[in-house]
Amino acid sequence: MIGRTVIGRAVGLLLLTATSPAAFAEDGLQPYQLVRSLQLIQDRIAGGDHAALPMQAKLLEMTDARLRAADAEDFKDPKNFRALLVYGMSGGNPITVEAAASRATTDPQGLTIAKGIVAYLNGRPAAAIEILRPIDPMSVPPDLGAFLALVKGSLLATDEPAAALALLDQARLLSPGTLVEEAALRRSIGIAATQGDAARFALASTQYVAGYLYSPYASQFADSFVSGVIALHQSISQDKLADITSMMDPEREKVIYLRIARRAAIDGLADLSAFASARAEQGRKGKGNQDDPRAVLYSSLSTVTSATIDDVRARLGKIDRDKLSESDRALLDAAQAVAGEVVAPVPAAAKDETEAADAAGSDAAKPAGEASPVSQADAEALPPVEGAMSEQPAVAASAKPAPSDTQAAAAASPAPPTTAQSMAEPAAAAPAQSQASPVLPASAPATAGLDSHDATDAAMLSARRQLDQIDQLLGAAPK
Secondary structure, three states: HHHHHHHHHHHHHHOOOOOOOOHHHHHHOHHHHHHHHHHHHHHHHHHHOHHHHHHHHHHHHHHHHHHHOOOOOHHHOOHHHHHHHHHHOOOOOHHHHHHHHOOOOOOOOHHHHHHHHHHHOOOOOOHHHHHHHHOOHHOHEEEHHHHHHHHHHOOOOOOOOHHHHHHHHHHHOOOOHHHHHHHHHHHHHHHHHOOOHHHHHHHHHHHHHHHHHOOOOHHHHHHHHHHHHHHOOOOOOHHHHHHOOOOOOOHHHHHHHHHHHHHHHHHOOHHHHHHHHHHHHHOEEEEEEOOOHHHHHHHHOOOOOOOOHHHHHHHHHOOOOHOOOOHHHHHHHHHHHHHHHOOOOOOHHHHHHHHHOOOOOHHOOOOOOOOOOOOHHHHHHOOOOOOOOHHHHOOOOOOOHHHHOOOOOOOOOOOOOOOHHHHHOOOOOOOOOOOOOOOOOOOHHHHHHOOOOOOHHHHHHHHHHHHHHHHHHHHHHHO
C-alpha cells in the first residue's frame, strides 16, 4: 500500500508538465521513495507494460536530481544510502553515485559497494569484481542483495561461469517477479548454453517464456535461445524444444523457428533445420506459413544437396526476392549457387584428363583386359557435399542479426531508454560469448597427399577448391 502511495505521488508529479527535477526534493520525497517508485515501474516493464518506458526515463532523471541534491543528513538514513546503490545498479549515472557517496557517512561495506558500482558503470569490470568479490549478496538487505548478485553474476559470466550461475540464482531468489529476475534468467540462458548444460538451458528458457516473453528485452532472450539451441542441438530433443515454443504466441513461435532453421542450415545441421523449417511452415492449429518466403528459403536449405535437387531449385526459383531482407537475399543467392553446382556437368577437358589419368593408372596396375571403371566418389576422393558443408564454418558472418530474423520477435518491443540499459545489459558486463561454429578444415582430409602436378590429383584439387568456394559463399551469408 505504501508503494502504491509513493508511486502515485511520483506519477502525479510526472504529469505536471511544468515540474522541474528539483520538484521532487521540494515535495519532500526521500531518495528511497523515488528509487522504490523506479523499481515498481521497471517491474511493470519486465512484465510487458511498454507504456511505462517513458515514465522510467523520467523517473531516472528525477531520481538523479534528488540524489545530486542529497546531503550527509539524508544519507544518515540507511534506506537512502541503499537506494543510492540500487539506483546505480538500475542504470544510474556513475558521476551522481560517486559524488553522493563521497558526502555520505556510512559503514565501510556500503562505501566499498559504491566504489565497485562506480567501476562497474564506468566499464572497468576487472576492478569492479575485485572490489565486490568479498561481499556476499545474501549478507546484505534483500533490496540491495538482489542487485548485487545480478551485477556480480554478470561480471563473472566469462571467467567463472559456475559461480556466475549461482549468483544469478541468488538474484532471482531475492527478487522474484521483477526486472532483476528477468535479467538474471536471460543471462543464465546464455551461460548455460556455453557450459553445455542442456537441462539448465531448457529450464531457464521455459521460465523466461512463462514470465517475461513480452519484456522489451525479450529480443535478447531470443538471440540467446536460438544460439543455445544450435550449440546444444545434440542434447535438446525436438519434443523439449516444441514444449518451450508452445508457450509463445504463434507469431513469435514462427520467428523463433525461422531463426533456428536459418542458423541450422548455415551450420550444416540438416535434421534440426528440417524440423524447424517444417514447424515454421506448418504454423499452429493448421494456420500454415507456406507463403512466407523465409520459411520456403530455410526449408529448401536443409535439402539443397539432396536427391530432390530439381524440386529444391524450383522452390528457390519461385521465392519473391523483394520480400526478403538483404542478408536473406544473399543467402538465397548462395543456396542457388550450391544447387547449381550440384547439377552442373563436369567440364569436358577436366573430365577427359581425369578419365585418361585414371585409366592409365588403373591399367598399369592390372593385366591387359582387366581394367575396371573407378567410381566417381573414389576418383574425386571427396566426402559427400553434405559433409563438406557441415564442416565449413561461416567465414564472414555479419555481426548484426538479419532484420528478417528479429522483426517479429521484437514486435511491440521498443528499445528501452539508454539510462536503463545498464541493468538490462550493462556496458561493464562480460562480453557476449562467441556464437561462431568451431573451425573444422573441410578440405584437409580430402587433399592430403595430393600432387598438384599430377593430372588426376590436379582435377581433385580443383573440384575441392570449387566446393570450398561454394561453402564459403553459403557461410558468408549474414546470420
